[in-house]
Amino acid sequence: MAVTIVEAGPVVVGGVDTHLDVHMAAALDGIGGLLGVEPFPATPAGYRMLLAWMGSFGAVARVGVEGTGAYGAGLSRFLRRQGVEVIEVDRSNRQARRQHGKSDPADAIEAARAAHNGRARGLAKSRDGNVEAIRALLVAKRSARAVRIKSVNQIRQLTFTAPDALRERMRGLGTVPLMVEAASLRPRPDAGTVVYSTKVALQTLGRRAVSVDAEAARIDELLGELVADTAPSLLDVFGVGVDTAATLLVAAGDNPQRLRSEAAWAHLCGVAPIPASSGKVIRHRLNRGGNRQAKGALWRIVMVRMLQDPVTRAYVERRSKEGRSKLEIIRVLKRYVAREVYGHLPRG
DSSP: OOOOOOOOOOEEEEEEEOOSSEEEEEEEOTTSOEEEEEEEESSHHHHHHHHHHHHTTSEEEEEEEEOTTTTTHHHHHHHHHTTOEEEEEOSOOHHHHHHHOOOHHHHHHHHHHHHHHTSOOOBOOOOOSHHHHHHHHHHHHHHHHHHHHHHHHHHHHHHHHSOHHHHHHHTTOOHHHHHHHHHTOOOOGGGOHHHHHHHHHHHHHHHHHHHHHHHHHHHHHHHHHHHHHHOGGGGGSTTOOHHHHHHHHHHHOSOGGGOOSHHHHHHHTTOSOEEOOBTTBOOEEOOOOSOHHHHHHHHHHHHHHHHHOHHHHHHHHHHHHTTOOHHHHHHHHHHHHHHHHHTTSOOO
C-alpha cells in the first residue's frame, strides 16, 4: 500500500531585543540557522510588520522576548493574541556576549537562540487580566508608602530644630497625630520669619502625608476586591493578607499555566534549593535568585506563623533542639509555605 508523506512547512523561532522606540527582531530556522535580523517600530503597526516578517520564513513556533515586563509588554500581548507562544528571556548569555560583543542584533539573535534551545523556557506573563490590574495598584501603593515615610521623617527632623513653642507642641506625638497636627498648622507672616517658614514647611509635609494616606486607603479597597475576585481561597491561608496575596499573584501572572508545577513555582520564588553536587559530595546550595517580592512575601508569612501559629512554633522548637539554626528553619518553612500557596493560585 502506498504511503503519502506530507512534509510540514519550515518552522521559525524568533527573538526580539526590545527598546522604547524600536524593537530588533531575529529569526532562526528549525535547526538554529540565522534567517535574518530586522528592526521594527515599537508600535501596533510595527508589531504586525514584525510578525509578518517572521512568518515570511515559515510557521512561527515561538518568540523569545526580552523585557516582557517593560518595553516588550505590548509586543508580548500582541503575539499572544495571534496565537504565538511567547518565551520570557531574562538576560543575554554572558559567554556569547564576551565572545561576540554587545549590540541590538546580537541580543535579538541570542534571545531567539535561548527560545530555540530551551535555555529560556518560561512563558511570558499575559498581563491582560486582574493580576495586571493588581500589579499597577501595587506600584502606586509602594510609591505612596515611600512618600509617606519620607514626609513623616522630614516632619520629625524639622521639629527637632523648630522654635521652642512649636517643638513642644509637636513633642511626643505618634506618626498619625504628628501628620494631622502638622497639616493643621496655620502659618502667620507676622510670627517671625523662622516660625512662619517652619510652619509652612511642616504644613506642606503634613498635608502631603495625610493626602497620601487617603490615596493608599483607596488603593487598599480596590486591591481587596481584586484579590478576593482572583484568588479568594488564598486569603484563607494562615498569615496571608491582601498585600501579601497581591504580591504572590503578581509573581504568578495572569496566565498561571506558565507555572508547570509546584516545584517551578518554588524556583520562581527563589525558595527551591539548587543542586551543587560534585563527585562524591552531594549537597544543595541556597537559591539567591528568583522573584524578590515573592520571596519577601513568603518570608512575611513565615514570620507571622512563627509568632502566632502553634503548629509552626512547635515545629521551630523541635527543629531547634535537633541543632538546626533559625535561618535554616526559616528556609525550610518558606519552601513549605510556597507548596501550600501554590494550591490556592488560580489555575486558569
